[in-house]
Amino acid sequence: MEQIGIGLAGLGTVGAGVFKHLEGNRLLITERLGFELNIRRIAVRTLDLVRSVYPPPGLLTSQWQEVIDDPSTNIAVELMGGVDVPYEFVMRALEARKVVVTGNKALLAQRGAEIFEKALQKDCPIFFEAAVAGGIPIIKSIREAFIGNHIESIHAILNGTSNYILTRMTEAGLDFPDALKEAQALGYAEADPTLDINGWDAAHKAIILASLAYGFWLKTDQIHVEGIERVTASDIRFAEGLGYRIKLVATIQATEKGSIDVRVGPTLVPKQHVLASVNGVFNALMVRGDIVGDALFYGRGAGQDATTSSVISDLAQAAIWIKSAGKVFGFTSHGLYGTCLPINEVSSGFYLRLVVVDEPGVLAQIASVLGSHQIGISSVIQPEGHVGDSIPIVLMIHNAKFGIMQAAVSRIQHLACVRAPSVLFWVL
Amino acid sequence: MEQIGIGLAGLGTVGAGVFKHLEGNRLLITERLGFELNIRRIAVRTLDLVRSVYPPPGLLTSQWQEVIDDPSTNIAVELMGGVDVPYEFVMRALEARKVVVTGNKALLAQRGAEIFEKALQKDCPIFFEAAVAGGIPIIKSIREAFIGNHIESIHAILNGTSNYILTRMTEAGLDFPDALKEAQALGYAEADPTLDINGWDAAHKAIILASLAYGFWLKTDQIHVEGIERVTASDIRFAEGLGYRIKLVATIQATEKGSIDVRVGPTLVPKQHVLASVNGVFNALMVRGDIVGDALFYGRGAGQDATTSSVISDLAQAAIWIKSAGKVFGFTSHGLYGTCLPINEVSSGFYLRLVVVDEPGVLAQIASVLGSHQIGISSVIQPEGHVGDSIPIVLMIHNAKFGIMQAAVSRIQHLACVRAPSVLFWVL
Numbered sequence: 001m002e003q004i005g006i007g008l009a010g011l012g013t014v015g016a017g018v019f020k021h022l023e024g025n026r027l028l029i030t031e032r033l034g035f036e037l038n039i040r041r042i043a044v045r046t047l048d049l050v051r052s053v054y055p056p057p058g059l060l061t062s063q064w065q066e067v068i069d070d071p072s073t074n075i076a077v078e079l080m081g082g083v084d085v086p087y088e089f090v091m092r093a094l095e096a097r098k099v100v101v102t103g104n105k106a107l108l109a110q111r112g113a114e115i116f117e118k119a120l121q122k123d124c125p126i127f128f129e130a131a132v133a134g135g136i137p138i139i140k141s142i143r144e145a146f147i148g149n150h151i152e153s154i155h156a157i158l159n160g161t162s163n164y165i166l167t168r169m170t171e172a173g174l175d176f177p178d179a180l181k182e183a184q185a186l187g188y189a190e191a192d193p194t195l196d197i198n199g200w201d202a203a204h205k206a207i208i209l210a211s212l213a214y215g216f217w218l219k220t221d222q223i224h225v226e227g228i229e230r231v232t233a234s235d236i237r238f239a240e241g242l243g244y245r246i247k248l249v250a251t252i253q254a255t256e257k258g259s260i261d262v263r264v265g266p267t268l269v270p271k272q273h274v275l276a277s278v279n280g281v282f283n284a285l286m287v288r289g290d291i292v293g294d295a296l297f298y299g300r301g302a303g304q305d306a307t308t309s310s311v312i313s314d315l316a317q318a319a320i321w322i323k324s325a326g327k328v329f330g331f332t333s334h335g336l337y338g339t340c341l342p343i344n345e346v347s348s349g350f351y352l353r354l355v356v357v358d359e360p361g362v363l364a365q366i367a368s369v370l371g372s373h374q375i376g377i378s379s380v381i382q383p384e385g386h387v388g389d390s391i392p393i394v395l396m397i398h399n400a401k402f403g404i405m406q407a408a409v410s411r412i413q414h415l416a417c418v419r420a421p422s423v424l425f426w427v428l
Numbered sequence: 429m430e431q432i433g434i435g436l437a438g439l440g441t442v443g444a445g446v447f448k449h450l451e452g453n454r455l456l457i458t459e460r461l462g463f464e465l466n467i468r469r470i471a472v473r474t475l476d477l478v479r480s481v482y483p484p485p486g487l488l489t490s491q492w493q494e495v496i497d498d499p500s501t502n503i504a505v506e507l508m509g510g511v512d513v514p515y516e517f518v519m520r521a522l523e524a525r526k527v528v529v530t531g532n533k534a535l536l537a538q539r540g541a542e543i544f545e546k547a548l549q550k551d552c553p554i555f556f557e558a559a560v561a562g563g564i565p566i567i568k569s570i571r572e573a574f575i576g577n578h579i580e581s582i583h584a585i586l587n588g589t590s591n592y593i594l595t596r597m598t599e600a601g602l603d604f605p606d607a608l609k610e611a612q613a614l615g616y617a618e619a620d621p622t623l624d625i626n627g628w629d630a631a632h633k634a635i636i637l638a639s640l641a642y643g644f645w646l647k648t649d650q651i652h653v654e655g656i657e658r659v660t661a662s663d664i665r666f667a668e669g670l671g672y673r674i675k676l677v678a679t680i681q682a683t684e685k686g687s688i689d690v691r692v693g694p695t696l697v698p699k700q701h702v703l704a705s706v707n708g709v710f711n712a713l714m715v716r717g718d719i720v721g722d723a724l725f726y727g728r729g730a731g732q733d734a735t736t737s738s739v740i741s742d743l744a745q746a747a748i749w750i751k752s753a754g755k756v757f758g759f760t761s762h763g764l765y766g767t768c769l770p771i772n773e774v775s776s777g778f779y780l781r782l783v784v785v786d787e788p789g790v791l792a793q794i795a796s797v798l799g800s801h802q803i804g805i806s807s808v809i810q811p812e813g814h815v816g817d818s819i820p821i822v823l824m825i826h827n828a829k830f831g832i833m834q835a836a837v838s839r840i841q842h843l844a845c846v847r848a849p850s851v852l853f854w855v856l
Contacts, residue, residue: 021719025576031643032575129573135720137565137573145557145565147460148453148740155856210768215459224771224830230851235781238811238822244779249856259767261774267854268779274726275856277705291449292563292737295727298702299720309720312576339687343652346689351672351696353663383666394666402652423658426695428583428677428703 002035004319007073007098009043009064009089010080014103014130016053017308018079022315029316037315040072043080068093075318077311078102087111094118094126099318103130103307109204113217125321127314132205133158133283135306136299137313142212142287149289151213153253158205160281160301161189161196162228162248166236167279170245175233188281198227199248199264206250209285210262213252218262226265235266244268245276344403349378349427352395352409355420358386362417363393369415373408375400390419396427430463432747435501435526437471437492437517438508442531442558444481445736446505450743457740465743468500471508496521503746505739506530515539522546522554527746531558531735537632541645553749555742560633561586561711563734564727565741570640570715577717579641581681586633588709588729589617589624590656590676594664595707598673603661616709626655627676627692634678637713638690641680646690654693663694672696673704772831777806777855780823780837783848786814790845791821797843801836803828818847824855 006022008015022029022037030036042055043064061067064085068076076093078086078100086107093100095118102108108115108131119126129139133156142151157163165179174182180197183189195201203225207218228248239246249267254260269276274296278284283301288294300306356362363380370377378398382391397405409422434450436443450457450465458464470483471492489495492513496504504521506514506528514535521528523546530536536543536559547554557567561584570579585591593607602610608625611617623629631653635646656676667674677695682688697704702724706712711729716722728734784790791808798805806826810819825833837850 021576025578025719028578029576135717135723137569137723140568140573141565144745145568145741146737147744148449148457148737150453150456218768222768224774231853232851234811234820235779235851235853238781238809238820239779241809241811242779242807242822242824244855246853249854251854255769255774257769257773259769261769263771263774263854265854267856268777269856273856274705277702289563289737291453291733291740293728293731293734295563295565295725297723297725299723303721305719306721309574309576309717312719313573316575317572340646340650341683341685341687341689343691345685346652346683346691349696351663351667351670353666379670381666381669383662383669392662392666394670396670423660423663425659425663425674426677426679426691426693427672428695428697428701 001030003038004035004322005038005040005072005074006077006315007041007067007070007075008039008077008079009067010078011042011044011051011053012079012081013304014307014311015079016051017304018077018311019053019055021305021308021312029312033316033319035319037319041067041070043067064089065092068096068098073098074322075099075101075315077315078104079311083107083110087115090115090126091118094122094124097122097124099124099322100126101311101314101318102126102128103311105131105201105204105208109207110220112208112211125318127318128208129310129314130307132208133285133297134299134301134303135309136283136285136297136301137310138209138285138297139212140313141297142209146287146289146292149291150254152288152290153251154209154213154285154287155275156209156250156285157247157275157278157283158202158250158301159196159248160283161193162202163278163283164188164281165197166228166231166246166248169231169233170236173233176229176231197229199225202248202250203264206252206262206264209250210252210260214254214260222262224263224265228266231266239268242268243271245271247275247278249275344401344406346402347399348402349399350397350405351425351427352397353423354393354395354412354418355390356393357417357419358389358391359417365415365417366395366412369411370408373404375404375408429458431466432463432750433466433468433500433502434505434743435469435495435498435503436467436505436507437495438506439470439472439479439481440507440509441732442735442739443507444479445732446507446739447481447483449733449736449740457744461744461747463747465747469495469498471495492517493520496524496526501526502750503527503529503743505743506532507739511535511538515543518543518554519546522550522552525550525552527552527750528554529739529742529746530554530556531739533559533629533632533636537635538648540636540639553746555746556636557738557742558735560636561713561725562727562729562731563737564711564713564725564729565738566637566713566725567640568741569725570637574715574717574720577719578682580716580718581679582637582641582713582715583703584637584678584713585675585703585706585711586630586678586729587624587676588711589621590630591706591711592616592709593625594656594659594674594676597659597661598664598668601661604657604659625657627653630676630678631692634680634690634692637678638680638688642682642688650690652691652693656694659694667696670696671699673699675703675706677703772829772834774830775827776830777827778825778833779853779855780825781851782821782823782840782846783818784821785845785847786817786819787845793843793845794823794840797839798836801832803832803836
């Protein structure tokens with residue numbers, strides 16, 4: 001089995017997630033890729049720290065340079081946080097033509113121009129799906145899926161912390177300081193939430209999205225950024241009365257003047273707009289391309305697991321780049337499932353509509369058939385409206401196997417009190 | 429400039445879209461890719477048909493074989509429709525190691541196993557983003573972005589026609605036959621809408637998604653498929669009363685038994701579930717991965733432009749596969765935008781909240797300042813609630829430049845009747 005060596009700098013939340021899930025899903029990833037991803041070296045700030053994961057001690061080093069210089073490293077993964085050391089790390093890795101994977105939005109927003117110049121000069125790629133919107137594949141979608149489109153606009157909710165705070169202000173009528181305290185107590189806001197609430201976390205992501213959509217790097221002082229500190233519970237109530245929700249929206253759009261409009265700030269979103277329904281810590285991006293029209297992406301924007309999923313995607317893409325372009329992947333069996341569950345074995349909730357004679361005792365007959373099949377009824381409604389001497393009756397079934405359900409329905413169908421073919425739908 | 433030759437079979441709706449948009453966005457695509465995509469040959473059923481696009485007559489042929497056999501064809505694009513001839517086309521192309529792009533869901537659902545066996549055997553890839561959910565990059569996301577994840581489930585609305593019909597039945601209380609007639613009149617349903625309403629269009633897409641998520645091909649008779657013909661306006665009303673919407677949902681999920689559960693049928697979706705809000709001709713997919721958690725994709729699932737966008741994405745990926753793995757793309761300027769619009773030049777709607785003295789004539793003073801800056805007020809609300817002798821007042825501004833807005837606000841701030849710093853938010 002061929003191997004690709006990974007050097008990891010940083011074993012914090014995301015670094016530990018990458019270590020854990022590369023191990024946990026090793027079989028799956030190896031079968032899909034056709035070769036193995038192996039972590040060969042891990043740089044940490046402090047060697048003897050208690051962690052959530054336990055890499056072999058021989059892998060650890062306190063010198064990040066060793067991660068790059070190790071000849072077995074093919075991909076250098078930067079998950080350290082901060083800007084200055086990550087910048088040195090990434091530039092040294094590209095110089096050595098080690099493919100780079102990073103999730104560092106501040107780094108790219110501030111030094112992206114230099115980093116990508118170096119990447120082009122060395123013909124060595126850099127992947128950064130985790131830098132924007134956690135587990136949502138927005139980088140890949142803009143770079144690859146929408147490659148034929150002029151991007152007309154992106155409107156996005158990119159910061160889960162501030163979206164959580166605004167959601168709680170909206171739903172519970174909390175004022176900003178109380179909502180912030182709640183977010184901190186729940187671990188959705190850090191002890192120092194400055195970058196989340198002043199809009200700059202979202203702004204870093206907006207700069208990266210703008211670079212992908214419009215092909216050049218904005219300087220951080222070129223964009224107008226405002227946070228959510230000035231939003232009050234009254235503003236939210238007033239907006240509600242006008243038919244709007246207040247969200248921290250990053251806007252990135254082309255203008256008729258041939259320049260782009262990039263800004264982050266509290267924004268009134270019409271209630272019927274999909275972004276208005278994005279609540280809690282979730283992120284969402286509405287992308288408009290000149291060919292594709294509108295497309296919405298929605299998911300977890302942060303957190304160990306979602307972000308790790310994107311880092312692993314980048315590792316796979318980097319590895320494919322290194323190994324060859326010719327790998328046709330995604331169609332080899334991964335060996336875990338090879339059969340389709342017979343439909344009769346599928347368990348689900350059900351909606352059962354019957355048309356029955358309007359007489360006492362009818363429900364008892366139906367319930368008795370269901371009961372004899374061990375099928376439990378979670379609720380019954382008898383909507384108004386006769387059709388002759390018949391009435392509809394709707395039964396909600398909490399959970400049953402389709403085969404048993406069908407057998408019961410078939411028996412019910414033969415009851416004298418049942419007047420029309422019954423209807424059975426799935427309940428999600 | 430290096431070139432990649434494209435042979436196109438089929439010049440119907442999607443084929444014409446590909447021709448049109450490859451021409452229209454040629455500059456952009458060439459700059460992003462670093463080489464040119466050129467259509468070299470187009471096979472059509474009838475040569476002298478009046479069409480919406482006008483390729484040079486020398487490109488056209490009535491023999492699809494010529495598209496593959498032409499030595500300048502690097503990528504063979506199948507957009508013919510049907511199954512038997514497309515199958516011959518795709519197998520012949522793979523045999524000749526021409527990279528294949530297709531949007532043919534019926535073909536893949538019925539003959540996918542043989543086609544992908546051939547692709548692996550010839551080490552020649554096949555791309556098919558357009559086959560599922562039009563412009564939504566779901567194939568790429570499952571194959572690449574979620575490569576590290578076991579896919580736990582996919583719940584999806586995959587047929588725009590039936591979703592339009594169900595939406596109209598829900599919103600306007602129409603019964604199925606009337607909603608279908610309306611959809612046909614609007615061009616959302618074809619003259620023969622059988623595959624849309626009987627669930628099989630969605631089922632073909634579900635088979636493709638299952639193959640990506642679980643690595644094997646289902647036979648069409650292995651999955652349980654039901655359409656929307658039996659859904660009545662009463663069912664929708666009953667479901668509404670229970671807190672649900674009825675949608676045609678494709679379910680693809682792993683079960684604890686080591687097999688997969690794949691089915692398509694009318695399904696009650698809780699109103700608060702995001703899929704319940706997917707209305708009209710739109711498609712949406714909710715994917716749950718064991719690492720990434722839930723991710724939602726939403727967009728146009730059909731139509732010339734959305735589908736074309738996916739075909740072009742596949743063409744780019746196919747071309748990169750052919751040219752080299754080493755292309756670092758997505759960061760070269762595309763030359764259309766190189767500047768950021770100064771924030772003062774940005775036009776938007778605004779929400780302006782002021783705290784003012786509760787006296788007659790205050791609104792007139794404010795309106796006068798705004799008027800002198802040519803700023804139009806679209807509505808004013810004076811929410812109840814005094815703070816001492818002050819009251820809040822909210823003005824909605826239809827459209828103004830930020831710089832002018834700020835100048836006006838700054839003058840308003842100096843009015844004697846204004847008591848606290850004003851707040852200005854964007855309106856989407």
